[in-house]
Amino acid sequence: MADAATRKPPETTALEFPDNRLLPALTGAYGANLALVEDRLDLQIVQRGNQMVLHGDEGARTRGAEVLNALYARAEAGRPLEPADVEAEIRMMRPEDGIGVRPGDQQELLPRGRVQIATRKKTVEPRTEAQGEYVRSLYEAELNFGIGPAGTGKTYLAVAVGVSMFAAGQVDRIILSRPAVEAGERLGFLPGDMKDKVDPYMQPLYDALNDFLPGKQMLKLMEDKRIEIAPLAFMRGRTLSNAFVVLDEAQNATTMQMKMFLTRLGEGSRMVVTGDRSQVDLPRGVQSGLRDAERILRGIPGVGFSYFTAKDVVRHPLVARIIEAYDREDPARG
Structure with missing residues (x-):
């Protein structure tokens, strides 16, 4: 059995969202939005107050962090956060580089100002x-x-x-x-x-x-x-x-x-x-x-x-x- 000194550290990514009032919108009713992100990206998300800890492989955690940050930005802007919006953020990622790309983040995806x-x-x-x-x-x-x-x-x-x-x-x-x-x-x-x-x-x-x-x-x-x-x-x-x-x-x-x-x-x-x-x-x-x-x-x-x-x-x-x-x-x- 490996001792504590040689154990591999847990693969986690921690995110912190400053405005607690936006968390209900971010997580969704009964955590539905988080459950959807977990299912689609093969992640485990553990919420601790205004922090969320992502467990999974590096690529999944990177994509998960991009999606959650994008969803939080939507909540800050007062835009809806239904399951379909969560699906949209996940779908808009480019699989070849593993990073979430939202409309407007890159000029070649959509002309700026035409996203909505x-x-x-x-x-x-x-x-x-x-x-x-x-x-x-x-x-x-x-x-x-x-x-x-x-x-x-x-x-x-x-x-x-x-x-x-x-x-x-x-x-x-x-x-x-x-x-x-x-x-x-x-x-x-x-x-x-x-x-x-x-x-x-x-x-x-x-x-x-x-x-x-x-x-x-x-x-x-x-x-x-x-x-x-x-x-x-x-x-x-x-x-x-x-x-x-x-x-x-x-x-x-x-x-x-x-x-x-x-x-x-x-x-x-x-x-x-x-x-x-x-x-x-x-x-x-x-x-x-x-x-x-x-x-x-x-x-x-x-x-x-x-x-x-x-x-x-x-x-x-x-x-x-x-x-x-x-x-x-x-x-x-x-």
């Missing part, structure tokens, strides 16, 4: 590195493609940036569209006028807008045609100037529809095309316009491509595992 997307109802932040790069591209390129599985924030972040640019006067209107294609079901004829018929297909876009704009204001803007939500077929023959335009579920646009939509881009506008190549609902034998556009437009100046994987899913953690399982079963899906 301010809308009328809430402030939105990228929660993964891929989301951060996507937001940067939304501000830099006039035409953007966001491609990846469901739940990765492609449409949500695009609509958030659109609302932010609209509020800042950078665009005069917001136009949101998607193909009216049924997802493997035949719904038959729907009752009501044209709006009643197409609204079920557009509901995800309404949901995103509701997150960023007060209800009455959104309705007023829609009445004034400053916000439009319409099926892709309604875009033919239009020139969309001074607008932020989003085409959602673009994998269900045909090649001709995609070309028609992309050529609607007018002066002073931004256009975003989002889609998931693994969820094409077009009839068998009909080529997805998203795949063609990706192939044809790659390398064209002013066109940005952002890609997401299951690691970028920000819904329930089980969603990411479901997507990974399907991709293993059929790697050609993506």
